[in-house]
Amino acid sequence: MSCSLLRTGVVQVESSVNPHILHNLGAGSCLPIQSGSQCRRCGKQGSQSQSTWTPAEAWAQRSALLDLPPPADAYAGRRIPVNSDLRSAFLKLSRRLQKNSVFREWKSALRHEKRGIKRSRLRSERWRRRFADEVRKKVQLVSTIRRRA
Structure with missing residues (x-):
């Protein structure tokens, strides 16, 4: 099960994923809704199979949804650019x-x-x-x- 955010801002979901369980994390990321609750976007009900996820499975799914590239090197995000000032x-x-x-x-x-x-x-x-x-x-x-x- 995976969901990825395209550069255009459109969420692309694989065919095995129910798109109605993927919503509401913002910027294309998604969260599974609990069984019996309604999706905020489309109003559909959550399925029963989602309530049986272990915390490790839920964490793995949410991590897969981010689909972030690995950092360029060990100092990525830690640099301060120094121009003339x-x-x-x-x-x-x-x-x-x-x-x-x-x-x-x-x-x-x-x-x-x-x-x-x-x-x-x-x-x-x-x-x-x-x-x-x-x-x-x-x-x-x-x-x-x-x-x-």
Whole structure:
């Protein structure tokens, strides 16, 4: 069972695949819908055979749907192009390192952290991230309501 996204943006599905179980991951990727539930796009029901998939089979199918080419070399996606402006290249590098939290991981790896303390720190970080996301959503909601009024 496989599904591939053509360069034109059209999804090409092999004949053995039911196209109604493949939808809703975006950009041509697809997810099997659960048995008994309706497809959001066409409204057809899911088949019973999909509910018997093991997690490994579902993971293998979703991985096959991506159909990504292998990276060109070990440094693919890790390079920062340097043109004539060295300052902008350093800014891009620092932004990427900050986004991937490289410095924070490096600092935390300098000293050992007990398991319990690490768990509580990670729990606190998760909570702060979720709380900030919820606050951001509420602020957006309030601003859209104010724009309407």
